[in-house]
Amino acid sequence: MELDPGIIYAFASDLLKEDLGRGDITTQSVVRGGAKGRGRFLARQDFVLCGLEISEAVFSTLDNTITLESRVYDGETIAASAEFAAIEGPAAVLLTGERTALNIMQRLSGVATLTKAFVDRIEGTGARILDTRKTTPGLRLLEKYAVTVGGGFNHRFGLDDGVLIKDNHIALAGGVRRAVELARRAVSHLMKIEVEVSSQAQLREAIAATADVIMLDNMTVDEVRESVKMIRERAPGAIVEVSGGINLENVRSYAECGVDLISAGAITHSVAAIDVSLKIRSV
Numbered sequence: 001m002e003l004d005p006g007i008i009y010a011f012a013s014d015l016l017k018e019d020l021g022r023g024d025i026t027t028q029s030v031v032r033g034g035a036k037g038r039g040r041f042l043a044r045q046d047f048v049l050c051g052l053e054i055s056e057a058v059f060s061t062l063d064n065t066i067t068l069e070s071r072v073y074d075g076e077t078i079a080a081s082a083e084f085a086a087i088e089g090p091a092a093v094l095l096t097g098e099r100t101a102l103n104i105m106q107r108l109s110g111v112a113t114l115t116k117a118f119v120d121r122i123e124g125t126g127a128r129i130l131d132t133r134k135t136t137p138g139l140r141l142l143e144k145y146a147v148t149v150g151g152g153f154n155h156r157f158g159l160d161d162g163v164l165i166k167d168n169h170i171a172l173a174g175g176v177r178r179a180v181e182l183a184r185r186a187v188s189h190l191m192k193i194e195v196e197v198s199s200q201a202q203l204r205e206a207i208a209a210t211a212d213v214i215m216l217d218n219m220t221v222d223e224v225r226e227s228v229k230m231i232r233e234r235a236p237g238a239i240v241e242v243s244g245g246i247n248l249e250n251v252r253s254y255a256e257c258g259v260d261l262i263s264a265g266a267i268t269h270s271v272a273a274i275d276v277s278l279k280i281r282s283v
Contacts, residue, residue: 001148003053011142012057015100024096037091038283039098043078044275048116050074050149051108052085054142055101063093075112075149094280102278107139108146110271115150118251118264125255127262130155130241134265143268155263163187164215165195176205194241203227207235216259218244225257232258
């Protein structure tokens, strides 16, 4: 997944509006006009880099004479204590954009780093790690980009991006089979129908309804293993996804059940920001 430059700068502008308001009062008071500065981006921990280009866009939105130097790119692992980029330009611009640039880089790098940890845990199983719609409001596109940087894959971007029949849909439709049938009548023949099941009874309904994708939700490892066996025997063409309660400790056990996809909300909604700093000096 790549981000269009226009989207990057639009995000940068929106992020700055929140912090800048009517102007950086402190910097305007303390830093003399025309002063130049150079900043060094320093890693305080090992992490997977994500958001460097967006951080650069934050500074460039404030002043297009800013120059950023780096020999690393999004997706690369940065070692603790490493200087991984440098930026130079008007000192006032570096100070004004500092927090916004760091915030977005720290957040996205956190998503990429945790995603990479999940991906590494299931290496060799054939399963894929997916994100969910459990993202920070307003940052979904950026966080889903960070998931791909970490080696994961994207599930739906929004409600208009695919059919996923969940428990409340099932309750209101009158059952799994009925919900799948209604959806199949309503949507294009090009669109897959995914249904969430949480019991063997619902699973049998989903198989009978010929759902294209079956999500095994909040099942134990043993239940998933049994369910996968049933699906492979009765609906060999169906894609099998597992979700609910997935973490770094159990993700490999689920992957080894033979599922195709593992969706983990934790990779976007439960990440810790990466500790990165920007040290600025006069030049």
